[in-house]
Amino acid sequence: MAKDGKAAARGKQERLVSAAVELAHRQGYRKTTLADLAEAAQVPLGNVYYYFKTKDDIGEAIVQHRESEFEAMRAHLDGLPTPKARLVAFVDMTMRNAATVAKHGCPMGSLCAELLKDGGQLAERSNALFAKPMDWMERQFSALGYADAAADLTLQLQSSLQGASLMTQSFRDPALLEREGRRLKSWIEAL
Amino acid sequence: MAKDGKAAARGKQERLVSAAVELAHRQGYRKTTLADLAEAAQVPLGNVYYYFKTKDDIGEAIVQHRESEFEAMRAHLDGLPTPKARLVAFVDMTMRNAATVAKHGCPMGSLCAELLKDGGQLAERSNALFAKPMDWMERQFSALGYADAAADLTLQLQSSLQGASLMTQSFRDPALLEREGRRLKSWIEAL
DNA sequence: GTCTATATTCTGATAGAC
DNA sequence: GTCTATCAGAATATAGAC
Numbered sequence: 001m002a003k004d005g006k007a008a009a010r011g012k013q014e015r016l017v018s019a020a021v022e023l024a025h026r027q028g029y030r031k032t033t034l035a036d037l038a039e040a041a042q043v044p045l046g047n048v049y050y051y052f053k054t055k056d057d058i059g060e061a062i063v064q065h066r067e068s069e070f071e072a073m074r075a076h077l078d079g080l081p082t083p084k085a086r087l088v089a090f091v092d093m094t095m096r097n098a099a100t101v102a103k104h105g106c107p108m109g110s111l112c113a114e115l116l117k118d119g120g121q122l123a124e125r126s127n128a129l130f131a132k133p134m135d136w137m138e139r140q141f142s143a144l145g146y147a148d149a150a151a152d153l154t155l156q157l158q159s160s161l162q163g164a165s166l167m168t169q170s171f172r173d174p175a176l177l178e179r180e181g182r183r184l185k186s187w188i189e190a191l
Numbered sequence: 192m193a194k195d196g197k198a199a200a201r202g203k204q205e206r207l208v209s210a211a212v213e214l215a216h217r218q219g220y221r222k223t224t225l226a227d228l229a230e231a232a233q234v235p236l237g238n239v240y241y242y243f244k245t246k247d248d249i250g251e252a253i254v255q256h257r258e259s260e261f262e263a264m265r266a267h268l269d270g271l272p273t274p275k276a277r278l279v280a281f282v283d284m285t286m287r288n289a290a291t292v293a294k295h296g297c298p299m300g301s302l303c304a305e306l307l308k309d310g311g312q313l314a315e316r317s318n319a320l321f322a323k324p325m326d327w328m329e330r331q332f333s334a335l336g337y338a339d340a341a342a343d344l345t346l347q348l349q350s351s352l353q354g355a356s357l358m359t360q361s362f363r364d365p366a367l368l369e370r371e372g373r374r375l376k377s378w379i380e381a382l
Numbered sequence: 383g384t385c386t387a388t389a390t391t392c393t394g395a396t397a398g399a400c
Numbered sequence: 401g402t403c404t405a406t407c408a409g410a411a412t413a414t415a416g417a418c
Contacts, residue, residue: 028308044403112361113304117219127361163354170303170318235385
């Protein structure tokens with residue numbers, strides 16, 4: 001029996017979102033044209049507008065996809081026994097992406113920076129990329145017994161990771177993120 | 192006597208570079224069109240090409256302008272008596288920009304991120320924005336007696352400042368950069 | 383050196399056939 | 401639901417008069 005329309009639609013929409021997420025990371029959101037997207041997702045150009053009314057809608061879908069990626073990661077991290085182990089594992093996962101970060105930047109940070117400079121509606125949404133991870137970090141630091149300093153420690157950890165990611169991308173050297181990652185893991189262990 | 196051509200040319204070129212630097216910070220390099228530039232600098236559109244053959248040439252001029260800004264800042268910092276005082280003053284100057292950073296990001300960091308995503312020639316040049324400040328920091332840490340760890344300490348300081356700037360811009364909250372700045376100053380003092 | 387007018391290309395978006 | 405053809409506007413860049 002033939003695929004019905006809706007199933008095909010879902011398949012195409014998913015392909016479009018996947019392609020948008022990947023292309024926005026590799027070559028930037030703004031630089032990614034609807035033609036690039038259509039080609040990568042194997043969907044005819046004009047048809048993209050059946051799934052997304054505007055390019056901003058695609059940006060929103062990218063942000064939501066990145067948010068859900070963190071939720072999946074969080075589900076895994078929360079399986080670990082201690083807050084310390086969870087925070088260290090978080091840093092570890094970032095470090096393992098060092099090679100990709102050196103090429104295209106942090107998937108969240110570089111997108112956030114781009115949406116902020118773009119201005120408009122999406123700039124307001126950009127901090128959604130950081131909000132959930134930082135809420136999660138803050139809970140871990142609180143559970144570690146640093147309830148009062150949790151917000152500061154979170155800012156410190158997230159800033160270091162984001163800044164190190166930018167340096168890593170700028171100098172195209174994965175070793176930078178690995179060095180900062182090692183330091184941050186020791187710092188967490190010693191808390 | 193009337194202004195001769197060359198003097199006028201210099202004036203216009205300077206106006207164009209100033210406008211480019213400011214607009215690239217406020218609304219992004221890519222988003223800034225040659226028409227925006229021409230209007231801001233009070234130069235007719237087509238005439239921009241007398242001074243810059245391509246838009247990339249304008250990007251290069253922006254990078255060079257930012258580099259020279261650091262040189263001016265460095266000249267001032269090097270007048271301070273101790274490496275510690277110089278590093279603290281550097282952090283202080285960044286902190287004083289917190290309100291602007293909250294609106295438009297770090298003048299160097301946000302430009303760097305944008306040029307990196309843009310790809311092309313300018314992406315290779317983007318780390319010039321960090322190279323000189325980081326060389327300078329490394330010399331300060333060395334002079335402080337941390338010759339072996341100077342590169343790590345520099346990476347740590349620069350990452351924290353850049354990451355905190357991104358958080359500050361994303362959440363539109365100058366207090367974030369101020370909090371990280373205070374922490375970093377204490378950290379330097381305690382070295 | 384300076385400026386106007388315009389060429390060229392590309393991009394987001396739409397109209398309408400199937 | 402799907403796709404082709406195309407529009408309208410903008411952006412970079414150039415040609416050539418003054």
